[in-house]
Amino acid sequence: MTSPPDSSPPTLDPNSDKLDADVLKIAGVVVLAAIMSILDVTVVSVAIPTFEHVFETTYALAAWSMTGYTLALATVIPLTGWAADRFGTKRLFITALVLFVAGSVLCSFAWDITSLIGFRVLQGLGGGMLMPLGMTIMTHAAGPQRIGRVMAVLGVPMLLGPISGPILGGWLIESASWHWIFLINIPIGAIALIAAVFILPSDKPSPSESFDFLGMLLLSPGLALFLFGVSSTPNTGTVASARVLIPAITGTVLVIAFVFHAFRTTHPLIDLHLFKNRDLTIAVVSMLLFAIAFFGAGILIPSYFLQVRGESTLHAGLLLAPQGLGAMITMPIAGRLVDKIGPGKIVLFGITLLAIGMAAFTQVSLDTPILFLIGALFVMGLGMGCTMMPIMTAALATLTHQQVARGSTLMNIVNQIAGSIGTATMSVVLTTLIKQNAFSGPAIASQSDPSIAEKLPPGAVEEGLRHAGDSFGNTFIVALVLIVLTLIPASLLPRRKRPASDVDAAAVPQVVVH
Structure with a gap:
């Protein structure tokens, strides 16, 4: 978009201490799109049994509605950095939004499981670009001196998605139909698309780099x-x-x-020469360990409430809310402090809180008081708000303007890989431990199908669930060890604010808002 000849568009001053209205408007667009794409992952996760029933297929095939989306993300994320440089972040962001919304509409009209999986792949191609592009756009808009604050803003959808997804998905399926878990993206996507066209700053793509x-x-x-x-x-x-x-x-x-x-x-697809940057390398290692532990534990916590305590999907989602509340308290504070004193001390404090909360979950059993678990989740949330986005800040703050798109792409690849490794690791450990008791599997199944309990010997359900609860506690020990190990690279993160003189002039673009 171009400005009228007689207008004097405002410029964003990256050295300003506060996030001005122009940056906040850009952040609003990015967060709206990111919430939509991240929420869609967890919303669909609770709908897999519904797909199994509606499309008369197996659970394993229905689960491909999740797997296909994830693989599409993995395929498109590496291309995002080059495409952003080549076509411009605004154009690519709008294209990604259109793909995602179009995929959502098509998913709602799916006539069998095969068509649903295919349309989910289309959704993933758009969704995979939204987060790295959003990080790039916000970093360019705010400049390196305020990157901690904008990363805190971008952390909101990464936090709310996993927590609110099961709640929203369960409610939509129960009160309307499975189609609405996709149709809900239409109004949100339309607002995000219109806002992106009018609010996002114009950018100047660099078509000189050849495609790898x-x-x-x-x-x-x-x-x-x-x-x-x-x-x-x-x-x-x-x-x-x-x-x-x-x-x-x-x-x-x-x-x-x-x-x-x-x-x-x-000109490689992902510039691995970025690892010559010490701060980025340390941040990548910290993020890898943190994400394996946090996202791995993230799948255990709702599973414990569902499988051991017999809570409904809606109640399990609500029980996770204290974690989100804790993170919402510390995330904006951490963002401000990172910009003032650097990420090192903030991340160490956050990891310590995470370790305390995770240690509490190593003690879970069949009858652990719910208030105890809510308190532990709140403490973990406080720690998460001081950890994830400050690590992202440490990675991106030292990059030049030209490197930001590739750097944000790299960090999103690390997140994707670490999340999958964490989920798989915790699932295998838990499954192995649960199988050590013959009654645990049937006891867990009886939580959703009471008729199974009638076929088991007296006391078998309680014995099985008690063993399952202990298995969850032992699996959380693995997550705790990984969280503690994260302290090692995190201790090497910068513990002071980077002087403005150290920032490459190219990293401080004058972004014009039209």
């Missing part, structure tokens, strides 16, 4: 195969399965081949 076709052929399929193999682990119950090992090993080989290729080409 070989890198794409190596990295995108490599990530997709690796994530498919890893995400198949919970279904097989073991990593020693051809369904897990063949795609995971093939994907790993392709990714390793990309690494060698990336260091030998001028």
Whole structure:
């Protein structure tokens, strides 16, 4: 978009101490789109049994409505950095929104499970670009001196999605129909699209870089195969399965081949030379360990409420709310402090709180007081608000304007990989422990189908559920160990504000808002 000749469009001053109205408007657009895409992941997760019934298919095939979306994300995320440089972040953001909303509409008209999976892939192609593009747009708009605050704003959808998704999904399916978990994206997407056209700043793409076709052929399929193999682990119950090992090993080989290729080409799909930046490297390692532990534990907590305590999906979602409340309290405070004193101390404090909350969950059993768990979730939320986005800030704050798109893409790839590894690891550990008691499986199943309990010996349900509760507690020990290990790289993060003189002039763009 262009400004009228006689207008004097305001410029965003990256050195300003506060987030002005122009930056907040841009943040609003990005957050709205990000909430929509992240929420869609968890909303659909509670609908898989419904798809199984409506489309008369197996649970494993219905679960591909989730897997297909995830693999599409993995395929498109590596392309986002190059595409943002080539076509411009605004144009690509609008394109991603259109793809996502179009995929949502088509999903609501799916006539069988195959068509639903195909339309979910289309959704994923759009959704996978929204978060890295949003990070790039907000970083460019605010400048490196305020990146902590804008990352705190962007953390809102990453926080609300997993918590509110099951609540919203369960409510829509029960009160309306499964179609509405997709149709709800239409009004939200339309508002985000209109706002993006009029609010997002115009950008100047750099068409000079050649596209790394070989890198794409190596990295995108490599990530997709690796994530498919890893995400198949919970279904097989073991990593020693051809369904897990063949795609995971093939994907790993392709990714390793990309690494060698990336260091030998001028313009790789993902610029691995970014790892020469010490702060970014430390942030990547910190994020990897944190995300494996946090997202892995994230799937355990609602499962405990559902499978051991017999809560409904809606109640389980509501019980997770204290975690969101805790994070909403500390996230904006952490964002301000990171801009003033650097991320190091903030992240260490956050990880300590996370460890305390996670330690409480290692003690869960069949009859652990709900108030105790709510308190632990609140403490974990306080820690999460001081951890995730400050680590992102540490990674992106030292990058130049030209590097931000590639850096945000890299961090989103790390998040995607770590989340899948964490989910698979915790699922396999939990499944292995639960199988050690013959009654645990049937006892868990009886929570959703009471008729199963009638076929079991007296006391078998309680014995099985008690063992299952202890299994959850032991699995949380794995997450706790990983959280504690995160303290090692986090201790190396910057513990002071980066002087403005250290910021590359190219990292402080004058963004014009039209």
